[in-house]
Amino acid sequence: MAQFLPLMRDMAMDEFGAFEELRQHVKRVRQHTLDNLDYYLARFELEATNNGNQVHFASDGAELNSIVLDICQQHNARRVAKGKSMVTEETGLNHYLERGGLDVVETDLGEYIVQQAGETPSHIVGPALHKSRESIRDLFLEKHALGERELNEPADIVAEARRVLRETFLTADVGIIGANALVADTGYSMLVTNEGNGDLCANLPSVLIVCTTLDRLLPRGEDASAMQRLLVRSATGQPQTCYTSFYSGPRREDDSDGPLETHIVLLDNERTDILASDYREVLQCIRCGACMNHCPIFAAVGGHSYGSVYPGPVGSVLTPLLSSLEQAEALPNACTSCGRCAEVCPADIPLPDLLRDLRHDLSEQKVTPRRWRFGMRLHAFVAARPGLYRALTNLGFGLLARLGRKKGSFQHLPLAGGWTSARDFPAPQGKTFMAQYQARQAIDE
Ligand code: SF4
Incomplete structure (x- = not known):
């Protein structure tokens, strides 16, 4: 499925035909909202309160968790039905509530699968994209005490999940969902799902808690609708x-x-600091996952390799900002700067530029190891002198080609231990890029 998502997105955008116009519109709306966040927050709080909601502000994950547990305890809740929410993944809400004695059940099918498997989501839109049909069948056979049965068809697996989760919806005391957007002028929260589980979590339990972040705000209902048209296709x-x-x-x-x-719980958790920084554009993100689907690194290593709630290009920008450069040092460097993520991002976030700026910060703040910084300075010196660059690459190329001629690769190479510890380094073949380029230019002339 994961490999088809880029194709499906591209086909949907071709058919839609107005990607760039709508993207620029949504970007302007997102930027305007972020520029006036204090006004729209106050407006949303007022309207939502007038509608009968209780609005809470949480400065960090611990505060959000404590607010939610308090609400559950006030109602003597025992079971919670949860819709998909990356914000509560960020705060570790499930474990917190479980430690408080609550039975927390994820009801989005992908989230339910990873919860049963004791794993974390590998993708912000498809949490269980990393799992095969067979592994899900085996998981359900092991976890659900439903007697002898076969679950060979996807429809059988889905029907079993529906049967098990129905019990949760009917018995939950509290429903917890996320929000794709908050509409300031009406005080409404918007949620998009394909399974309808969000609506069941929101409507069947007697208490509903919406957990989301400040940056989900939009001024009007039509802005949420415009964003939704891009979000779903992307x-x-x-x-x-x-x-x-x-x-x-x-x-x-x-x-x-x-x-x-x-209740609506609005989490900050570093967002206002990000808003005041040079990285504010990352807050325009509408959480569509397109940058992950189109990223060659994500495709090669999978979402879990990022070790963070938000994987892929946007996660590589967001995670160091939500935690610290030291804790997420590797992420900005896990990028080839191919630029595909920026091309497809419906919020027009310059992800490769932000990743490059983070690398710069890593170096400036001396988080990057000294030998790396020395290497980059050396590279910059040489790359700024084309004659020297060509002479050195020709020399190195010739040397490696000669030394590696017999085996075709190297198992050890000075300064490349990180590479050769896991794989062989191929010996150069043919001519350098510059030599090929010059030869081709000569033919063209
Ligand atoms: S950064 Fe852009 S492409 Fe990636 S999830 Fe956010 S909106 Fe989608």
Whole structure:
């Protein structure tokens, strides 16, 4: 599935035909909202409160977790039905609530699978994209005490998940969901899903808690709708998700269903610092996952290799900003600067530029090891002198080609121990790029 997502996105955008116009519009709206975040936050709080919601602000993950646990305890809750929420992955909410004695069940199918497997999501849109159908079948056979059965078809696996999760929806005391957008002028939160589990979490339990971050704000309903048109096509190539819901607040007198009490918890967790920094553009992200789907590094190593909640190009920018450069030193360097992520990003975030700036910060703040910094300075010196660069690359190329002629590769090479510890280094063959380029130019003339 993962390998088809770029194709599906490209087909959807071709059919749509207005990607660039809508992208620039959404970018302007996102930038305007971030520029006026204090105003839109106050407006959202006012409208949401007028709708009957209780709005909470959490400065960090620990505060969000504590607010949510308090609400659950006030209602003597025992079971929580959760929709997909990367924010609660960021704060480690599930474990916190479980330590508080609650039974927390993920209800998005992908999230449910990784929860049952004791794993973390590998992708922000498809949490279980790394798992095969067979491994999910074996997992369900092991975890669900439902007797003799075969789960060979995807439809059987989905039907079993639906059967097991129905019990959760019907018995949960509290529902927790995320939000794709917060609409300031109405106080509504918007959620898009393909499974409808978000709506069941939001409407069946008597208490609903929406956990999201400050940067999800948009001024108006039509802005959320414009963003949704880009988000869905970028994420899965669909023109529409199956469910797009706007939640206003608790059940009104004439409503036939809905929660009796609703809370919205807005997490900052470094976002206002990012907003004040040179990296503020990363907050324009609409969490579509397209940069991951199109990244050659992500495709080669998978989401778990990033070791963070947000993988791929956007995660490589966001994670060092949410934690620290020291803790996430490797991430900005795990990029080939191919630029594909920036081409497809519907929020037009210059991801390769931000990654390069982070590398610069790593070097300036001396987080990068001294020998790397020396190597980069040496490279910059040589690269700024084309004659010297060509002479040295010709020399090195010739030397390596001659030494490696017999075996075709090197198992050990000075200054390349990081590479050769895991794989052989191929000996150069043919001519250097510059030699080929000059030869081709000579033919063209
Ligand atoms: S950075 Fe862009 S492409 Fe990546 S998840 Fe965010 S909006 Fe999507």
